[in-house]
Amino acid sequence: MVRACEADPGEWEPWWKEAEAEVEGPPVADERGENPSYPGLARFEPDNRALFFCRDWLAEESRLLVSEHRFTGVFGASGSGKSSLLWAGGDPPPAGGDREPEGPAVLRVFTPGARPAETYGHLLAPDVGEPDIWVLVDQSEEVFTLCRDKDERTRFIDVLPAARDAGSRLRVLIAVRADFYAQCAERREQGDALRGAALLVGPMTADELREAVVRPAQVVGLLVEHELTARMWTRPLTSPVPCRCSRTRCWSHSAAAGAAS
Structure with missing residues (x-):
């Protein structure tokens, strides 16, 4: 509709996100002071993981893909449950792989925002003695819709597939709206990394x-x-x-x- 009106979708995207955030606010307690059984339009959070049902096979398949490929993507239409899958779909398995386990893996979940490399770059490098880091990047399309700095965008996109490097202790799962699938192939390394390592969330x-x-x-x-x-x-x-x-x-x-x- 925005394009039909000859407007710039990129200019409107932050307003859509702001309106969406208002709608998807945290669940409001009922008159008994209890949190509702359903989050409505909001995503499921780790705190209400016990109420997240019917996507167990997707959560397990995503964990297997990340374990095998170290960098993978989850694609689906808006509202298909990608965010809930990342935030409430379960914990990563213990660190290990081709190395001796050093303890439970560290889990980090975030959305990119306007300055993803500047804001979250430090989260993509394990500290000395730290076990594997599982980074779950929700709403990864924000890299294209909110990040206006091309160099900033490139820095962030390029560091994610580096999880596949030998000896890397980083594992990455990105959730992307399906209509941004093509943009994920614009950087050759990321496109190659996602080949055979992507999961489609259907109805x-x-x-x-x-x-x-x-x-x-x-x-x-x-x-x-x-x-x-x-x-x-x-x-x-x-x-x-x-x-x-x-x-x-x-x-x-x-x-x-x-x-x-």
């Missing part, structure tokens, strides 16, 4: 969506009415992203209403 199956709705309610002692779930599953899952975020927001209101009645 949920009916069973996965049912688990994402029903299981969080069970964790906090609530039940989702069978009639409601039956009506949901009769609708075809034709959306590119069967909107877990919006549907679980609806279920959050339904469950809260049920608990109050």
Whole structure:
């Protein structure tokens, strides 16, 4: 729509991000002072990992890819659950590989922002005696949308595939919106590194969506009415992203209403 109006998408992107951040704010406690079972449009955080269901196989596959390739990418449409996968999908395995384990791996998660190399470059180098570092870069498309300095962008992009170097103690997983897939190949080294080391996050199956709705309610002692779930599953899952975020927001209101009645 922005291009149709002959406007610059790059200029509008920060405003989209600001609006998105307002919508995806932290979950608000209910009237009982308890955090909701569903984060709605917000991502799942490490603190509510116990409520994150139906993506176990994706979390395990991403860990295997990072263990094998040391640098990998997760691609998917906006709202497909990439951020939740990174933030609440589980801890990395112990450090090791071709070396003796030195203890649990260090986990670092961040979004690039406007100055990724300047802000986070120090996080990409293990300190002396430190075990493997697992760096999870969420919303990596910000490297192209928010970072206006080409040299800054290049410095950050080039340091990530260096995780594949012999003796490196760095492992990197980037989450990227699918429409920025081509930009990830603009730097040859990064494009080569992602060949065979990328994971596509597609829409949920009916069973996965049912688990994402029903299981969080069970964790906090609530039940989702069978009639409601039956009506949901009769609708075809034709959306590119069967909107877990919006549907679980609806279920959050339904469950809260049920608990109050």
